[in-house]
Amino acid sequence: MRSIISVIIAGMLMTSAASAQTLETRVSGLEYPWSLAFLPDGRMLVTEKPGRLRIVDETGLVATPVGGVPDVLWSGQGGLLDVALSPGFETDHLVYLSWSGGSVDDNTLYLGRGRLQGGTLVDFEIVFEAMPHRRTDVHYGGRIAMIPAEADAPPSLLIGIGDGFDYREEAQNPDTHFGTFVHLLLDGQPVQRTFEQAAPGVISIGHRNPQAVVHDAVNRVIYSHEHGPRGGDEINILEASSNYGWPITSHGIDYTGALVTPFEAYAGMAEPLHVWVPSIAPSGMALYQGEMFPEWHGDLLVAALIPGDAGVPSGHVRRVDLDDGDVVGEEILFGEVGARIRDVRVGPDGAVWLLTDEADGRLIRVSRD
Known part of the structure; x- marks a missing residue:
C-alpha cells in the first residue's frame, strides 16, 4: 500500500x-560541511568533513576552528559528520560528534563528546565505537538524534550506522552494528537489548545507509531516512525490535542495473512510510x-x-x-x-x-x- x-x-x-x-x-568558504547545531547564545557549530568544527557568530565564520576535535579519516564518504548538543547543554556544555576514524583498511564510525569551553572541546572522550571495523570508506550513517528525559526514562540518543556497502548481508545480523540504529544513554551505555545476542545498543536492523533521524517529541514518533541503491530511498518510522528489510527488501536496483532482491515487501519486515524512485x-x-x-x-x-x-x-x-x-x-x-x-x-x-x-x-x- x-x-x-x-x-x-x-x-x-x-x-x-x-x-x-x-x-x-x-557564510561561504566551508569545506564540505556536513551538519550544524544551534548554541543557546545564538552562535552555531558547523562540521566540515576534513575534520574541522567551526563556529559561526553574528559576524560570520570564526577564523580559528574549535580545538580538541578528534582526528578523523577523511576518505570517501567519511570524515567529521554530525554535531549535536546534549539535552542539558546549558549546564553541562557537552557537544557530541560522530566521525569515521582509523585507516582506509581498518576503520569504523565513532561517537564522542567534550565540553565546549571558549573555542575548545575539553575532556573529549569516545563513548561509542561501531563494531566490527570495516575495510570500506562509504555508508557510515552517523546522524544523531537527542531524546530528552521523559517521566519514565533518562535522556538518551540514537545514532544510525550504515552497512559499509560491502557488508550489506550483515544488515540482517543484529550481532554487528552494520545497518542498524543504536540507542544509547548519554555516556554511551546501551539503553536496551531488543534482539537476542545483539551488538550493544542495537534496536533496529535492515538499514542500508541511514542519513537522518528526527525525534518528534510531541507525537512520540521517530522518523529516519536512508539511501536506497539505484532508487528506493526511504523514510521510515523507527521502532524498537523492527527489521527494515535491507537487503532482503528494496524498491531500488543495483547500480549495475541488476536486481538486488525480488522483494519490495516481506513478511515480518517493516515497510517504509515513503519511498523515492528515482533516488533523491x-x-x-x-x-x-x-x-x-x-x-x-x-x-x-x-x-x-x-x-x-x-x-x-x-x-x-x-x-x-x-x-x-x-x-x-x-x-x-x-x-x-x-x-x-x-x-x-x-x-x-x-x-x-x-x-x-x-x-x-x-x-x-x-x-x-
Whole structure:
C-alpha cells in the first residue's frame, strides 16, 4: 500500500513560489560541511568533513576552528559528520560528534563528546565505537538524534550506522552494528537489548545507509531516512525490535542495473512510510515546528543531494506533507540554490538553514519575505 501511495504522490509534486521565501547566504568558504547545531547564545557549530568544527557568530565564520576535535579519516564518504548538543547543554556544555576514524583498511564510525569551553572541546572522550571495523570508506550513517528525559526514562540518543556497502548481508545480523540504529544513554551505555545476542545498543536492523533521524517529541514518533541503491530511498518510522528489510527488501536496483532482491515487501519486515524512485539521495532532515512558516507545521523537511524527479539542476529540499502521520504530498523547495544540500535545520526563530555539500560550501538562511 505504501508504494502505491508513493506513486500517487509522485504526481502531486509542487514547486514552491520563489516569492514566498528569502534565501540569504550567511557564510561561504566551508569545506564540505556536513551538519550544524544551534548554541543557546545564538552562535552555531558547523562540521566540515576534513575534520574541522567551526563556529559561526553574528559576524560570520570564526577564523580559528574549535580545538580538541578528534582526528578523523577523511576518505570517501567519511570524515567529521554530525554535531549535536546534549539535552542539558546549558549546564553541562557537552557537544557530541560522530566521525569515521582509523585507516582506509581498518576503520569504523565513532561517537564522542567534550565540553565546549571558549573555542575548545575539553575532556573529549569516545563513548561509542561501531563494531566490527570495516575495510570500506562509504555508508557510515552517523546522524544523531537527542531524546530528552521523559517521566519514565533518562535522556538518551540514537545514532544510525550504515552497512559499509560491502557488508550489506550483515544488515540482517543484529550481532554487528552494520545497518542498524543504536540507542544509547548519554555516556554511551546501551539503553536496551531488543534482539537476542545483539551488538550493544542495537534496536533496529535492515538499514542500508541511514542519513537522518528526527525525534518528534510531541507525537512520540521517530522518523529516519536512508539511501536506497539505484532508487528506493526511504523514510521510515523507527521502532524498537523492527527489521527494515535491507537487503532482503528494496524498491531500488543495483547500480549495475541488476536486481538486488525480488522483494519490495516481506513478511515480518517493516515497510517504509515513503519511498523515492528515482533516488533523491536524502541527507539531513528536520521536523518543522516553527512559527515563521506556519503552513509547514508538522511536516518533514528533507535535504536532497540530487534532483531525482524534481526538475531542478542539482540538490533541493523536499517538504513532505504529513497528515495524521501519513504522507499526503510533497513540495520541492530551494532548487534555485543549484547545489547538493547536505543538511537542513530549523532555527530557534523558525527560519530554515541549509548547508551545501561542496568545496566552497555555503550556510544559507531561509526566511519569510
